[in-house]
Amino acid sequence: MTPQVVILAAGMGSRLGRTLPKPLTELSDGRTIMQQQFDNIHRAFGPRTSVTIVVGYKLEHIVEAFPDANFVYNEQYDQTNTSKSLLRALNASGTGGVLWMNGDVVFDPRVLERVARTIAEDRSFVTVNTATVSDEEVKYRTSAEGFISELSKTVVGGLGEAVGINYISSSDKAQLIRQLGKVDDQDYFERGIELAIEASGLLVEPIDISDLYAVEVDFAEDLDRANLFV
Template identity: 55%
Template sequence: MVHVVILAAGMGSRLGRPEPKPLTRLASGRSILEQQLAVLGGHSTVWRPTIVVGFKKDLIMEAFPEASYVYNQRFDQTNTSKSLLRGLEATGDDPVLWMNGDVVFDETLMALLDPHLDAETTFVAVNRAEVGDEEVKYRTNDDGHITELSKTVVDGLGEAVGVNFVSASDKHALIESLRECDPNDYFERGVEMMIHQMGRSVLAADVSEAFCIEVDFESDLETANQIIRAR
Protein backbone atom coordinates (compact mmCIF):
# COMPACT_ATOMS: atom_id res chain seq x y z
CA MET A 1 0.00 0.00 0.00
CA VAL A 2 1.22 3.49 -0.91
CA HIS A 3 0.02 6.74 0.59
CA VAL A 4 -1.33 9.51 -1.58
CA VAL A 5 -1.36 13.01 -0.11
CA ILE A 6 -3.64 15.57 -1.75
CA LEU A 7 -3.00 19.23 -0.94
CA ALA A 8 -6.41 20.89 -0.64
CA ALA A 9 -5.88 23.56 2.02
CA GLY A 10 -5.56 26.67 -0.15
CA MET A 11 -8.11 29.39 -0.73
CA GLY A 12 -8.02 29.16 -4.55
CA SER A 13 -8.33 32.92 -4.89
CA ARG A 14 -7.16 33.03 -8.52
CA LEU A 15 -10.08 30.89 -9.68
CA GLY A 16 -12.46 32.98 -7.59
CA ARG A 17 -14.98 30.34 -6.53
CA PRO A 18 -16.78 30.37 -3.15
CA GLU A 19 -15.97 26.72 -2.47
CA PRO A 20 -12.50 25.15 -2.10
CA LYS A 21 -10.99 24.74 -5.56
CA PRO A 22 -10.82 20.89 -5.36
CA LEU A 23 -14.64 20.88 -5.19
CA THR A 24 -14.95 22.73 -8.52
CA ARG A 25 -17.27 20.80 -10.83
CA LEU A 26 -15.98 19.53 -14.16
CA ALA A 27 -17.92 18.89 -17.36
CA SER A 28 -18.09 15.22 -16.36
CA GLY A 29 -20.18 16.13 -13.32
CA ARG A 30 -17.40 15.16 -10.95
CA SER A 31 -15.45 17.61 -8.83
CA ILE A 32 -11.70 17.86 -9.40
CA LEU A 33 -11.04 15.96 -6.17
CA GLU A 34 -13.64 13.34 -7.04
CA GLN A 35 -11.94 12.84 -10.41
CA GLN A 36 -8.57 12.40 -8.73
CA LEU A 37 -9.86 9.81 -6.28
CA ALA A 38 -11.76 7.94 -9.01
CA VAL A 39 -8.62 7.62 -11.17
CA LEU A 40 -6.56 6.48 -8.20
CA GLY A 41 -9.29 4.05 -7.17
CA GLY A 42 -9.18 2.40 -10.59
CA HIS A 43 -5.41 1.94 -10.45
CA SER A 44 -3.78 -1.39 -9.64
CA THR A 45 -2.01 0.07 -6.61
CA VAL A 46 -3.93 0.22 -3.34
CA TRP A 47 -3.75 3.85 -2.27
CA ARG A 48 -4.37 5.24 1.20
CA PRO A 49 -5.57 8.83 0.66
CA THR A 50 -4.74 11.61 3.09
CA ILE A 51 -6.15 15.04 2.26
CA VAL A 52 -4.59 18.17 3.74
CA VAL A 53 -7.41 20.64 4.34
CA GLY A 54 -7.69 24.24 5.53
CA PHE A 55 -10.01 26.69 3.76
CA LYS A 56 -13.66 25.66 4.33
CA LYS A 57 -12.41 22.23 5.38
CA ASP A 58 -15.84 20.97 6.43
CA LEU A 59 -17.09 21.08 2.84
CA ILE A 60 -14.34 18.72 1.70
CA MET A 61 -14.60 16.44 4.71
CA GLU A 62 -18.36 16.09 4.27
CA ALA A 63 -17.95 15.31 0.55
CA PHE A 64 -15.34 12.57 1.17
CA PRO A 65 -15.99 11.12 4.63
CA GLU A 66 -13.93 7.96 4.07
CA ALA A 67 -10.61 9.74 3.48
CA SER A 68 -8.09 10.54 6.19
CA TYR A 69 -7.48 14.21 6.91
CA VAL A 70 -4.74 16.49 8.18
CA TYR A 71 -5.63 20.07 9.07
CA ASN A 72 -3.29 22.93 8.23
CA GLN A 73 -4.72 25.46 10.67
CA ARG A 74 -2.43 28.14 9.22
CA PHE A 75 -3.72 27.67 5.67
CA ASP A 76 -4.15 31.44 5.26
CA GLN A 77 -0.60 32.19 6.43
CA THR A 78 1.43 29.40 4.81
CA ASN A 79 1.96 27.88 1.39
CA THR A 80 2.17 24.34 0.04
CA SER A 81 5.54 23.57 1.67
CA LYS A 82 3.88 23.47 5.07
CA SER A 83 0.79 21.61 3.88
CA LEU A 84 2.97 18.93 2.31
CA LEU A 85 5.05 18.77 5.49
CA ARG A 86 1.92 18.05 7.51
CA GLY A 87 0.90 15.35 5.05
CA LEU A 88 4.28 13.63 5.00
CA GLU A 89 4.58 13.70 8.78
CA ALA A 90 1.19 12.00 9.04
CA THR A 91 2.09 9.08 6.77
CA GLY A 92 4.92 7.42 8.68
CA ASP A 93 7.89 5.98 6.81
CA ASP A 94 5.95 4.90 3.72
CA PRO A 95 6.50 6.30 0.21
CA VAL A 96 4.06 9.00 -0.85
CA LEU A 97 2.54 10.09 -4.13
CA TRP A 98 1.47 13.68 -3.61
CA MET A 99 -0.44 16.12 -5.75
CA ASN A 100 -2.06 19.50 -5.71
CA GLY A 101 -5.81 19.35 -5.20
CA ASP A 102 -6.47 21.29 -8.42
CA VAL A 103 -4.86 18.89 -10.93
CA VAL A 104 -7.24 17.31 -13.45
CA PHE A 105 -5.91 14.06 -14.92
CA ASP A 106 -6.97 10.63 -16.04
CA GLU A 107 -5.57 7.11 -16.43
CA THR A 108 -3.13 8.21 -19.16
CA LEU A 109 -1.08 10.02 -16.53
CA MET A 110 -0.91 7.01 -14.23
CA ALA A 111 0.15 4.74 -17.09
CA LEU A 112 3.17 6.95 -17.76
CA LEU A 113 4.08 7.11 -14.08
CA ASP A 114 3.69 3.38 -13.37
CA PRO A 115 7.30 2.39 -14.24
CA HIS A 116 8.66 5.02 -11.84
CA LEU A 117 6.21 4.02 -9.11
CA ASP A 118 7.15 0.35 -9.56
CA ALA A 119 10.85 1.24 -9.27
CA GLU A 120 10.08 3.52 -6.30
CA THR A 121 11.97 6.37 -7.93
CA THR A 122 11.49 9.84 -6.45
CA PHE A 123 10.12 12.02 -9.25
CA VAL A 124 8.43 15.23 -10.29
CA ALA A 125 5.99 14.79 -13.17
CA VAL A 126 6.69 17.33 -15.92
CA ASN A 127 5.72 18.22 -19.45
CA ARG A 128 7.42 20.08 -22.28
CA ALA A 129 4.78 22.77 -22.75
CA GLU A 130 5.43 26.45 -23.24
CA VAL A 131 5.31 28.17 -19.87
CA GLY A 132 4.58 31.62 -18.51
CA ASP A 133 5.22 33.44 -15.27
CA GLU A 134 2.68 31.53 -13.18
CA GLU A 135 3.78 27.99 -14.03
CA VAL A 136 6.33 26.07 -11.98
CA LYS A 137 9.20 25.50 -14.40
CA TYR A 138 12.12 23.08 -14.31
CA ARG A 139 15.55 22.34 -15.69
CA THR A 140 17.48 19.07 -15.64
CA ASN A 141 21.01 17.72 -15.91
CA ASP A 142 22.10 15.44 -18.74
CA ASP A 143 20.70 12.42 -16.87
CA GLY A 144 17.19 13.85 -16.77
CA HIS A 145 17.20 14.71 -13.07
CA ILE A 146 15.88 17.99 -11.70
CA THR A 147 18.37 20.79 -11.07
CA GLU A 148 15.97 23.75 -10.81
CA LEU A 149 12.30 23.80 -9.88
CA SER A 150 10.37 27.02 -9.29
CA LYS A 151 8.26 29.73 -10.92
CA THR A 152 11.39 31.84 -11.44
CA VAL A 153 13.43 29.34 -13.49
CA VAL A 154 14.86 31.01 -16.60
CA ASP A 155 14.53 29.12 -19.91
CA GLY A 156 12.56 26.33 -18.31
CA LEU A 157 12.12 23.11 -20.26
CA GLY A 158 8.41 22.96 -19.45
CA GLU A 159 6.01 22.78 -16.52
CA ALA A 160 5.92 20.70 -13.37
CA VAL A 161 2.32 19.51 -13.44
CA GLY A 162 1.70 19.14 -9.70
CA VAL A 163 1.99 15.35 -9.31
CA ASN A 164 5.05 13.99 -7.52
CA PHE A 165 6.43 10.97 -5.65
CA VAL A 166 8.93 10.53 -2.84
CA SER A 167 10.43 7.14 -2.05
CA ALA A 168 10.69 5.82 1.48
CA SER A 169 14.47 6.28 1.36
CA ASP A 170 14.17 9.98 0.38
CA LYS A 171 11.19 10.86 2.54
CA HIS A 172 13.06 11.95 5.66
CA ALA A 173 15.32 14.23 3.60
CA LEU A 174 12.29 15.89 2.05
CA ILE A 175 10.63 16.33 5.44
CA GLU A 176 13.75 17.99 6.82
CA SER A 177 13.96 20.29 3.81
CA LEU A 178 10.31 21.29 4.13
CA ARG A 179 10.84 22.10 7.80
CA GLU A 180 13.56 24.55 6.76
CA CYS A 181 11.35 26.25 4.18
CA ASP A 182 9.88 29.65 4.88
CA PRO A 183 6.13 29.59 5.62
CA ASN A 184 5.28 31.13 2.23
CA ASP A 185 7.47 28.79 0.18
CA TYR A 186 5.93 26.39 -2.30
CA PHE A 187 6.87 22.74 -1.76
CA GLU A 188 9.10 22.92 -4.83
CA ARG A 189 11.55 24.88 -2.71
CA GLY A 190 11.80 21.89 -0.39
CA VAL A 191 12.48 19.61 -3.35
CA GLU A 192 15.29 21.92 -4.53
CA MET A 193 16.79 21.97 -1.04
CA MET A 194 16.66 18.17 -0.86
CA ILE A 195 18.56 18.01 -4.14
CA HIS A 196 21.21 20.64 -3.49
CA GLN A 197 21.71 20.44 0.27
CA MET A 198 21.14 16.73 0.84
CA GLY A 199 22.43 15.29 -2.41
CA ARG A 200 19.27 13.46 -3.41
CA SER A 201 18.25 12.80 -7.03
CA VAL A 202 14.79 13.62 -8.33
CA LEU A 203 13.77 12.36 -11.76
CA ALA A 204 11.90 14.61 -14.17
CA ALA A 205 9.19 12.14 -15.26
CA ASP A 206 7.91 13.27 -18.66
CA VAL A 207 4.12 13.04 -18.90
CA SER A 208 3.69 15.35 -21.88
CA GLU A 209 1.47 12.80 -23.64
CA ALA A 210 -0.99 12.53 -20.75
CA PHE A 211 -4.16 14.48 -20.02
CA CYS A 212 -3.07 16.53 -17.02
CA ILE A 213 -3.99 20.16 -16.34
CA GLU A 214 -3.52 22.21 -13.18
CA VAL A 215 -6.49 24.54 -12.78
CA ASP A 216 -5.32 27.95 -11.59
CA PHE A 217 -7.55 30.19 -13.70
CA GLU A 218 -10.92 30.03 -15.44
CA SER A 219 -9.13 29.47 -18.77
CA ASP A 220 -7.45 26.34 -17.34
CA LEU A 221 -10.83 25.01 -16.24
CA GLU A 222 -12.32 25.62 -19.67
CA THR A 223 -9.39 23.82 -21.35
CA ALA A 224 -9.83 20.82 -19.06
CA ASN A 225 -13.58 20.76 -19.73
CA GLN A 226 -13.09 20.96 -23.48
CA ILE A 227 -10.90 17.85 -23.35
CA ILE A 228 -13.37 16.05 -21.09
CA ARG A 229 -16.28 16.87 -23.42
CA ALA A 230 -14.28 15.67 -26.45
CA ARG A 231 -13.71 12.33 -24.76
Protein backbone atom coordinates (compact mmCIF):
# COMPACT_ATOMS: atom_id res chain seq x y z
CA MET A 1 0.00 0.00 0.00
CA THR A 2 1.31 3.47 -0.91
CA PRO A 3 0.14 5.97 1.71
CA GLN A 4 -0.38 9.69 1.48
CA VAL A 5 2.61 11.27 3.22
CA VAL A 6 2.78 14.69 4.87
CA ILE A 7 5.86 16.50 6.20
CA LEU A 8 5.23 19.37 8.60
CA ALA A 9 7.78 22.07 7.76
CA ALA A 10 6.11 25.44 8.29
CA GLY A 11 7.84 26.50 11.50
CA MET A 12 10.71 28.91 11.96
CA GLY A 13 12.94 26.49 13.91
CA SER A 14 14.61 29.37 15.72
CA ARG A 15 16.15 27.23 18.47
CA LEU A 16 18.64 25.70 16.04
CA GLY A 17 19.82 29.16 15.04
CA ARG A 18 19.92 28.69 11.24
CA THR A 19 18.84 31.15 8.55
CA LEU A 20 17.08 28.55 6.38
CA PRO A 21 14.08 26.44 7.40
CA LYS A 22 15.27 23.72 9.77
CA PRO A 23 14.39 20.80 7.42
CA LEU A 24 16.99 22.17 5.00
CA THR A 25 19.78 21.80 7.58
CA GLU A 26 22.64 19.80 6.06
CA LEU A 27 23.68 16.52 7.63
CA SER A 28 27.20 15.10 7.72
CA ASP A 29 26.51 12.91 4.67
CA GLY A 30 25.68 15.97 2.54
CA ARG A 31 21.92 15.48 2.51
CA THR A 32 19.48 17.79 4.22
CA ILE A 33 17.16 16.53 6.95
CA MET A 34 14.23 16.61 4.53
CA GLN A 35 16.18 14.84 1.78
CA GLN A 36 16.92 12.05 4.23
CA GLN A 37 13.21 11.84 4.93
CA PHE A 38 12.36 11.73 1.22
CA ASP A 39 14.95 9.00 0.67
CA ASN A 40 13.43 6.95 3.49
CA ILE A 41 9.90 7.45 2.14
CA HIS A 42 10.86 6.42 -1.38
CA ARG A 43 12.80 3.41 -0.11
CA ALA A 44 9.79 2.17 1.86
CA PHE A 45 6.93 3.02 -0.49
CA GLY A 46 8.45 3.60 -3.91
CA PRO A 47 9.76 6.61 -5.85
CA ARG A 48 6.31 7.72 -6.98
CA THR A 49 4.94 8.14 -3.47
CA SER A 50 3.06 11.43 -3.19
CA VAL A 51 4.50 13.73 -0.52
CA THR A 52 2.82 16.92 0.67
CA ILE A 53 4.90 19.47 2.56
CA VAL A 54 3.25 22.03 4.83
CA VAL A 55 5.30 25.18 4.33
CA GLY A 56 5.37 28.64 5.87
CA TYR A 57 8.66 30.21 6.95
CA LYS A 58 10.88 30.99 3.93
CA LEU A 59 8.79 28.53 1.93
CA GLU A 60 10.49 29.40 -1.37
CA HIS A 61 13.64 27.56 -0.28
CA ILE A 62 11.74 24.33 0.37
CA VAL A 63 9.74 24.65 -2.85
CA GLU A 64 12.97 25.12 -4.80
CA ALA A 65 14.62 22.13 -3.13
CA PHE A 66 11.64 19.77 -3.65
CA PRO A 67 9.80 21.01 -6.75
CA ASP A 68 8.03 17.68 -7.35
CA ALA A 69 6.29 17.68 -3.97
CA ASN A 70 2.80 18.97 -3.26
CA PHE A 71 2.51 21.99 -0.97
CA VAL A 72 0.05 23.25 1.60
CA TYR A 73 0.62 26.75 2.95
CA ASN A 74 0.20 27.66 6.59
CA GLU A 75 0.08 31.42 6.27
CA GLN A 76 -0.04 31.72 10.07
CA TYR A 77 3.18 29.77 10.58
CA ASP A 78 4.49 32.42 13.00
CA GLN A 79 1.31 32.35 15.10
CA THR A 80 0.34 28.66 15.13
CA ASN A 81 1.88 25.32 16.00
CA THR A 82 1.88 21.87 14.40
CA SER A 83 -1.80 21.26 15.20
CA LYS A 84 -2.90 23.83 12.64
CA SER A 85 -0.33 22.77 10.05
CA LEU A 86 -1.55 19.18 10.29
CA LEU A 87 -5.17 20.35 10.13
CA ARG A 88 -4.47 22.11 6.82
CA ALA A 89 -2.75 19.02 5.43
CA LEU A 90 -5.51 16.62 6.44
CA ASN A 91 -8.17 18.89 4.99
CA ALA A 92 -6.25 18.95 1.71
CA SER A 93 -5.65 15.19 1.63
CA GLY A 94 -7.51 12.72 -0.54
CA THR A 95 -9.56 9.73 0.54
CA GLY A 96 -7.63 7.37 2.78
CA GLY A 97 -5.29 7.51 5.73
CA VAL A 98 -2.31 9.83 6.09
CA LEU A 99 1.22 9.19 7.32
CA TRP A 100 2.83 12.34 8.66
CA MET A 101 6.08 13.36 10.26
CA ASN A 102 7.71 16.43 11.71
CA GLY A 103 10.12 17.99 9.25
CA ASP A 104 13.04 17.95 11.69
CA VAL A 105 13.25 14.21 12.42
CA VAL A 106 16.27 12.27 11.20
CA PHE A 107 15.37 8.60 11.34
CA ASP A 108 16.41 5.08 10.44
CA PRO A 109 15.00 3.94 7.06
CA ARG A 110 13.79 0.77 8.77
CA VAL A 111 11.24 2.79 10.78
CA LEU A 112 8.94 3.04 7.76
CA GLU A 113 9.52 -0.59 6.88
CA ARG A 114 8.40 -1.55 10.39
CA VAL A 115 5.17 0.44 10.21
CA ALA A 116 4.29 -0.51 6.62
CA ARG A 117 2.08 -3.43 7.63
CA THR A 118 0.08 -1.31 10.08
CA ILE A 119 -0.41 1.29 7.36
CA ALA A 120 -1.52 -1.42 4.93
CA GLU A 121 -4.06 -2.55 7.53
CA ASP A 122 -5.16 1.11 7.92
CA ARG A 123 -4.70 1.32 11.70
CA SER A 124 -3.82 4.57 13.45
CA PHE A 125 -0.52 4.69 15.31
CA VAL A 126 2.25 6.81 16.77
CA THR A 127 5.86 5.64 16.81
CA VAL A 128 7.50 5.69 20.24
CA ASN A 129 10.86 5.28 21.91
CA THR A 130 10.70 3.55 25.28
CA ALA A 131 14.43 3.86 25.93
CA THR A 132 14.21 7.47 27.12
CA VAL A 133 11.67 9.75 28.79
CA SER A 134 12.79 13.39 28.70
CA ASP A 135 10.84 16.20 30.34
CA GLU A 136 11.16 18.28 27.16
CA GLU A 137 9.68 15.66 24.84
CA VAL A 138 6.12 14.46 24.13
CA LYS A 139 5.48 11.45 26.35
CA TYR A 140 2.76 8.84 26.39
CA ARG A 141 0.84 6.39 28.54
CA THR A 142 -1.41 3.53 27.49
CA SER A 143 -4.75 2.06 28.51
CA ALA A 144 -5.19 -1.45 29.89
CA GLU A 145 -5.81 -2.57 26.30
CA GLY A 146 -2.47 -1.16 25.16
CA PHE A 147 -3.70 1.85 23.18
CA ILE A 148 -2.52 5.43 23.71
CA SER A 149 -4.41 7.12 26.55
CA GLU A 150 -2.27 10.22 27.16
CA LEU A 151 0.06 12.03 24.76
CA SER A 152 1.71 15.32 25.71
CA LYS A 153 4.78 16.95 27.20
CA THR A 154 3.07 17.07 30.61
CA VAL A 155 2.38 13.34 30.97
CA VAL A 156 3.49 12.05 34.38
CA GLY A 157 5.00 8.58 34.52
CA GLY A 158 5.35 8.30 30.76
CA LEU A 159 6.28 4.96 29.22
CA GLY A 160 8.44 6.63 26.59
CA GLU A 161 8.60 9.42 24.04
CA ALA A 162 6.65 9.99 20.85
CA VAL A 163 9.05 10.12 17.91
CA GLY A 164 7.08 12.38 15.56
CA ILE A 165 6.15 9.85 12.86
CA ASN A 166 2.45 8.98 12.93
CA TYR A 167 -0.47 7.63 10.93
CA ILE A 168 -4.20 8.37 11.02
CA SER A 169 -6.47 5.82 9.38
CA SER A 170 -9.10 6.61 6.80
CA SER A 171 -11.88 5.88 9.29
CA ASP A 172 -10.29 8.00 12.06
CA LYS A 173 -9.26 11.01 9.99
CA ALA A 174 -12.53 12.92 10.31
CA GLN A 175 -12.40 12.61 14.10
CA LEU A 176 -8.86 13.99 14.23
CA ILE A 177 -9.73 16.85 11.86
CA ARG A 178 -12.65 17.78 14.11
CA GLN A 179 -10.49 17.91 17.23
CA LEU A 180 -7.58 19.72 15.58
CA GLY A 181 -10.04 22.44 14.72
CA LYS A 182 -10.84 22.85 18.42
CA VAL A 183 -7.36 23.02 19.91
CA ASP A 184 -5.53 26.27 20.63
CA ASP A 185 -3.34 27.76 17.92
CA GLN A 186 -0.19 27.07 19.93
CA ASP A 187 -1.02 23.42 20.65
CA TYR A 188 0.96 20.60 19.12
CA PHE A 189 -0.95 18.08 17.00
CA GLU A 190 -0.69 15.57 19.84
CA ARG A 191 -3.37 17.58 21.67
CA GLY A 192 -5.77 16.86 18.84
CA ILE A 193 -5.03 13.16 19.15
CA GLU A 194 -5.64 13.28 22.90
CA LEU A 195 -8.98 15.04 22.44
CA ALA A 196 -10.06 12.50 19.81
CA ILE A 197 -9.20 9.70 22.24
CA GLU A 198 -11.21 11.38 25.00
CA ALA A 199 -14.19 12.44 22.89
CA SER A 200 -14.52 9.64 20.36
CA GLY A 201 -12.62 6.70 21.79
CA LEU A 202 -10.02 6.92 19.02
CA LEU A 203 -7.77 3.84 19.12
CA VAL A 204 -4.14 4.71 18.50
CA GLU A 205 -1.43 2.09 18.78
CA PRO A 206 2.09 2.81 20.02
CA ILE A 207 4.68 1.23 17.71
CA ASP A 208 8.00 0.78 19.47
CA ILE A 209 11.07 1.73 17.43
CA SER A 210 13.46 2.00 20.38
CA ASP A 211 16.01 -0.22 18.65
CA LEU A 212 16.18 2.16 15.67
CA TYR A 213 17.42 5.73 15.59
CA ALA A 214 15.11 8.73 15.39
CA VAL A 215 16.39 12.16 16.40
CA GLU A 216 14.26 15.30 16.48
CA VAL A 217 16.68 18.14 15.74
CA ASP A 218 15.87 21.14 17.94
CA PHE A 219 19.33 22.16 19.10
CA ALA A 220 22.93 21.90 17.88
CA GLU A 221 23.57 18.91 20.13
CA ASP A 222 20.63 17.09 18.53
CA LEU A 223 22.19 17.67 15.12
CA ASP A 224 25.49 16.28 16.38
CA ARG A 225 23.70 13.18 17.63
CA ALA A 226 21.80 12.73 14.35
CA ASN A 227 25.08 12.94 12.44
CA LEU A 228 26.38 9.92 14.32
CA PHE A 229 23.80 7.76 12.52
CA VAL A 230 23.60 8.98 8.93
